[in-house]
């Protein structure tokens with residue numbers, strides 16, 4: 467919770483998501499990550515949340531950020547994590563382990579419908595730690611993930 471009384475939501479983006487806009491637009495669309503952040507922030511303001519939006523190409527950094535949510539002081543605490551782990555979704559037991567120690571809602575999300583794509587994308591190591599998964603709606607997956615977290619946090 468921030469001083470203004472708004473809940474904070476951590477939005478984590480993994481590898482190659484900094485390339486959105488130019489990266490395989492036929493799969494991921496033409497929106498950039500900055501566009502997505504802007505749209506999310508606008509929606510978050512309406513719902514009453516502060517978004518902390520981050521991207522890294524490093525697996526270790528993602529793990530550090532996930533771990534921080536479990537050790538933060540009350541005033542700085544996050545209320546939920548929304549995570550697009552990119553390709554680490556399909557490879558990382560270490561990210562799963564980090565998520566297993568978190569006790570706030572976790573929404574896994576993907577721009578593309580991973581089940582419509584190559585077989586190696588059908589399996590997610592991180593889903594067992596998530597409250598739910600949203601995929602296939604392009605940049606809108608982020609908004610839907612935010613709405614999902616809002617529903618969980620407000621039990622509506």
Ligand code: DQA
Nearest residue numbers: 550551552553576577578587
């Ligand atoms: C992705 C899907 C992953 O399979 C892929 O490796 C990504 C992006 C998505 O948002 O659709 O980097 O997470």
